[in-house]
Amino acid sequence: MTRWSRFNIVSVALGFAFLYLPIVLLVVFSFNESKLVTVWAGFSTKWYVSLFNNQGLMDAAWVTIRVALLSATIATVLGTMAALSLVRYTRFRGRMLFSGMVYAPLVMPEVITGLSLLLLFVAIGFDRGFWTVTLAHITLTMCFVAVVVQSRLLSFDRSIEEAALDLGATPLRTFFEVTLPIIAPAVFSGWVLAFTLSLDDLVIASFTSGPGATTLPMKIYSQVRLGVTPEINAACTLLIALVAIGVVIASIVTKQRELQRQRDEQAAVAGR
C-alpha cells in the first residue's frame, strides 16, 4: 500500500509538532533555574518548592479538586440518564427541547453560560461560592457525559436487555445488572472528561464563584495577567501531570475491560 504517502506523513508529523511543542516547552521551562521563562539557565526544581509554599495556590487547588470530584460524579449520573432518555425513548413530550438543551451547552460560549447562571443564582438569592460553582459545572459537564455515553448506547445490542426484561427483571434491575456493566467504560470516560472540564474551567467559575471559592484556573489567570512566571509553569505542569495520569488510568481500565469482555465471549462460545 502506498497510500501513506510522504505528504501525508509530513502533514501529520507537523500537525502533532504544532499540537505538542507549546506544551513541551511549558513543561521544560518549569524546571528553569532563571526567573525568565524564555531563557534557559539550568535545571532546577525550586519553582515547585515555592509553589508548594504558596498557600493561596494550594487552597485554590484544593477547592478545584473538590468541585471537580463532586460535579463530575453528579454530572455522570445525570448525563447517563440524559443519554438513556435520548437513545431509548425516542418519543416523549418535549424531546426536541430536551435534545436541544443537551447539545446547546457543548457549543455555547462560556461567557453566556456563566453570566446566565450567575444571574439565576442572584435572582433566587443563592450565596455564591463552592456550591454555585459546583452546580454550574454539573450543568455544563453533564451534557458532555451524555454525548459520550449516548454514542456507546447507540452501538449497544438491545436484545440482551430485552432478554432480561422478558425473564422478568425489573427495568431498574435490568439497567444495573445488564446495561450498566456494558456501558461502564463509556460512563467512566464520561466521568474523566467531566472531571477535567471542571478542573479546567475559568470563565464559568469566575462568574459563578464567590468569596472563599477561588479555583485554580481563576488563581492562575489572575497571576498570568501580572506576568509569566516559572511558578505558574510549575503549577500548569502539575495539572497536566494530574490529567495525564487520569487519562492513562482511564485507558488502561477501558482496555482491560475490553480484554475481559473478549475473554468472556470466547469462554461463552467455547462452553457452548
Add this chain to the structure above:
Amino acid sequence: MKALGSSIFSRLVIIVPYVWLLLFFLVPFVIVFRISLSTTAIAQPPYEPVFSLADGLSGIIDNIRQLSFDNFVWLTEDALYLNAYLSSIKIAGISTLLTLLIAYPIAYGMAQAPRTWRPTLLMLVILPFWTSFLIRVYAWIAILKPEGLLNQLLLSVGIISEPLIILNTNWAIYIGIVYSYLPFMILPIYSALEKMDHSLIEAAQDLGCPPITAFWKVTFPLSLAGVVAGCMLVFIPAVGEFVIPDLLGGSQTLMIGKTLWNEFNSNRDWPVSAAVATVLLLILVVPIVFFQNMQAKADEKGR
C-alpha cells in the same frame, strides 16, 4: 420499547435530567433576557426593577411597565458594541478557515495511515484536549513575546533581523484559536474520511482522473459533513471566546466575549451585559440550531 417505556424508572430517567437542564440552562436565559430589559441601579443586585412575589400581582404589573428596550437601543448607538460583534464574527471566521486549512491535511494523513496506527494517532489528537485550555493559551505567551522563543529561533537562524511583533495583535488570536480548537476540526473530518470507501478514488483514477481532480470531485464532497461539523464546533465558541483575546490579544482588540466580561466585571453594568449576551445568543442561534439538526440526523443514522 414497551416494557421499559412506562415504568417509574424510565420516567425518572427522563424527568430528572430534563428538569435539571430546564432549571439551570433554560431558565437562566429567560432571566438574562429579563434583566436586559431592566435599568441599571446603584443597588444590590445592581438593576431595577427586581421582581418579587412579595409585591403581589399589581407590583409585578408595575415592574413590567418599567421594562424597556433602552439597553438594546444603547447597543446600537454605541459603535463599540457593533464593532465588537462584527470583529468577533470576522476573527472567528478567519480562524475557522485557518483551522480548516491546517486540520484537513492532518485528518487526511491520519485517515491514510496504516490501520494499526490509527487508534494511536487518534489518541494523540484527543490528548491535548484534556490539558487545560487556559494552560495551552498561556503557553503561547512565552512563545510569541517579542523576546520569546519564536523570535529567538527566527533571529538565530537569520530569517528575520528584527523581532516580529505577534503578541497582542490579531495574529496572536488567530494562532491561539487555531491551536486550541484544532482537535475539534480534525476529529469530525477524520471520522468522515475514515469511513470513506477508498475504491471510489481508485475507480476515478482508473478512469483517468488526475489525483487532484479526484480529490476535489470525490474525496472532498464525501468529507463535507465532517468539514461542516468541524467548522461549527470551531466557529460558534470562537465568536464568544474570552480567554484567547484577553491573554493573547492587544488592548485594541475588540471581541464581544471580552466586552461582555468587562461590562460585567469592571463597569458592573448588569443590564447592558445581559443585553450583550442576548444579542450574541440571537446571532449564534442560527448556527447552533443548524449544528443540533446535524447532530440529530447523525444520531438517526447511527440508530
